[in-house]
Amino acid sequence: MRIALLGGTGDVGEGLAVRWGRDTDHELLVGSRDPERAREAATAYAETVAADTGGDPDDLAIKGFTNEMAADRAEIVVLAVPPYHVADTVETVADGLDADDVVVTPAAGMQRDEDGFSYHPPGTGSVAALVREETPDAVPVVGAFHNLAAGRLAALDAPLGIDTLVFGDADDAVSRIVRLAEEIDGLRALRAGGLGNAPEVESLTPLLINVARENDDLHDLGVRFD
Amino acid sequence: MRIALLGGTGDVGEGLAVRWGRDTDHELLVGSRDPERAREAATAYAETVAADTGGDPDDLAIKGFTNEMAADRAEIVVLAVPPYHVADTVETVADGLDADDVVVTPAAGMQRDEDGFSYHPPGTGSVAALVREETPDAVPVVGAFHNLAAGRLAALDAPLGIDTLVFGDADDAVSRIVRLAEEIDGLRALRAGGLGNAPEVESLTPLLINVARENDDLHDLGVRFD
Numbered sequence: 230m231r232i233a234l235l236g237g238t239g240d241v242g243e244g245l246a247v248r249w250g251r252d253t254d255h256e257l258l259v260g261s262r263d264p265e266r267a268r269e270a271a272t273a274y275a276e277t278v279a280a281d282t283g284g285d286p287d288d289l290a291i292k293g294f295t296n297e298m299a300a301d302r303a304e305i306v307v308l309a310v311p312p313y314h315v316a317d318t319v320e321t322v323a324d325g326l327d328a329d330d331v332v333v334t335p336a337a338g339m340q341r342d343e344d345g346f347s348y349h350p351p352g353t354g355s356v357a358a359l360v361r362e363e364t365p366d367a368v369p370v371v372g373a374f375h376n377l378a379a380g381r382l383a384a385l386d387a388p389l390g391i392d393t394l395v396f397g398d399a400d401d402a403v404s405r406i407v408r409l410a411e412e413i414d415g416l417r418a419l420r421a422g423g424l425g426n427a428p429e430v431e432s433l434t435p436l437l438i439n440v441a442r443e444n445d446d447l448h449d450l451g452v453r454f455d
Numbered sequence: 456m457r458i459a460l461l462g463g464t465g466d467v468g469e470g471l472a473v474r475w476g477r478d479t480d481h482e483l484l485v486g487s488r489d490p491e492r493a494r495e496a497a498t499a500y501a502e503t504v505a506a507d508t509g510g511d512p513d514d515l516a517i518k519g520f521t522n523e524m525a526a527d528r529a530e531i532v533v534l535a536v537p538p539y540h541v542a543d544t545v546e547t548v549a550d551g552l553d554a555d556d557v558v559v560t561p562a563a564g565m566q567r568d569e570d571g572f573s574y575h576p577p578g579t580g581s582v583a584a585l586v587r588e589e590t591p592d593a594v595p596v597v598g599a600f601h602n603l604a605a606g607r608l609a610a611l612d613a614p615l616g617i618d619t620l621v622f623g624d625a626d627d628a629v630s631r632i633v634r635l636a637e638e639i640d641g642l643r644a645l646r647a648g649g650l651g652n653a654p655e656v657e658s659l660t661p662l663l664i665n666v667a668r669e670n671d672d673l674h675d676l677g678v679r680f681d
Contacts, residue, residue, distance in 0.1 A: 342651060343649070343651065344648045344649040344650070344651030344652045345648045345649075345651075345652055347651065347652065347654065347655065348654065348655055348658070390681065391681060394662075394666065419666050419669070419670050419673070420666070420669035420670055421662065421665050421666055421669060422570045422571045422665045422668070422669050423569070423570040423571075424570070425568060425569065425570030425571075425573065426570045426571055426573065426662075426665050428573065428574065428658070429573065429574055429658045429659075429661050429662035429665065430662065432574070432654070432655045432658040432659075432662075433655075433658075433659075433662070435655050436620075436647065436652075436655040436656065436658075436659070437680070439647050439648045439652050439655065440620065440645050440646070440647055440680055442648070443645070443646035443647060443648050444645050444646055447645070447680065450680050450681065451680075451681055452678055452679070452680055452681070453678070453679040453680075453681055454663070454666055454673065454676050454677075454678055454679075455616065455617060455676065455677055455678070455679055
């Protein structure tokens with residue numbers, strides 16, 4: 230499988246790239262507006278994985294591309310960009326998407342106020358709804374990977390032992406992303422229903438940040454449903 | 456400590472009553488609009504606890520009262536009522552509250568739609584904000600015990616091993632409720648900041664219901680932050 234990580238030079242892209250890079254044989258296409266930065270990031274991720282496995286970074290299928298080229302070549306397109314770049318990123322890559330692809334949205338809209346972070350979705354009601362609105366109708370949209378601390382994902386020596394919630398209106402696409410998530414060691418994927426349930430899932434991201442801020446011994450928090 | 460469970464004949468009241476009844480020596484005042492129903496519930500809860508511990512139900516400090524009388528006598532007043540009864544319940548008991556008491560809100564506003572349950576707070580922005588608005592200014596309000604499946608609380612033979620989030624603007628009051636929560640075996644209390652963070656905590660309740668509905672092996676879900 231070819232997985233594009235758009236905005237893949239950021240911390241969510243890094244975390245997913247090194248986990249899939251280590252735990253699977255999928256081709257990882259790190260995307261950026263600047264292909265040179267994408268190639269540098271891809272090289273660094275391959276070195277991180279090789280350092281963990283003792284392998285050769287040149288044997289790893291982690292390469293850098295423009296966002297457009299990454300999306301065009303991949304079957305799974307992860308929008309690892311901040312919420313305010315979701316709309317323009319999808320617009321940039323839309324021509325390269327088709328009905329056999331899946332667009333994956335891990336972003337949550339947040340704002341910071343005196344109490345900490347709060348959920349602040351775009352006018353569409355959720356980031357996932359915005360992605361759905363911007364993505365060609367035939368291409369399924371799935372939400373996943375919101376509630377994973379990027380720093381923890383990127384630290385390959387730390388076992389995960391946490392859950393991610395996967396939601397969407399197209400069952401096949403949801404199942405593909407559930408399987409892809411569970412190929413990461415220590416990550417359990419749970420279904421959370423349709424795109425209409427996006428706000429409750431996206432709200433977990435500011436909640437996890439607040440709980441980490443308010444409790445001394447906790448950081449890079451994940452969540453486990455039990 | 457005396458703890459009033461207003462609307463304590465419902466399932467959240469039952470769960471908290473039997474857990475505190477078994478794991479602590481606090482006096483539990485089960486409140487209802489109908490004192491006869493409150494007394495019947497209190498008797499049943501004492502029997503549940505005694506059946507678990509092998510003790511005598513008559514030795515347990517679990518008694519039934521009107522909501523007004525329970526709130527008047529207690530230092531901790533838990534609003535174990537549905538969100539749409541929060542305002543009138545607080546109004547009924549307000550005269551019996553003072554600055555040394557703590558009002559605790561575990562409720563979340565939800566509605567059901569085609570995708571499952573979604574967060575649907577009152578016009579104040581959260582149930583906690585509504586409780587704050589209705590409660591005399593001098594009396595601290597704390598949110599807690601939202602994300603506990605009532606059926607799991609009530610099943611005393613099931614170990615909990617889950618977390619509850621506690622939030623509020625008065626640090627002393629939050630600390631009292633954190634301690635009270637952690638007196639329940641297997642329950643860890645984590646701080647989630649001020650009342651302004653209520654929506655993200657209350658949103659967990661419909662999320663847990665959705666995740667339980669969508670995944671075959673999960674029910675009566677709780678959450679663990681890790």
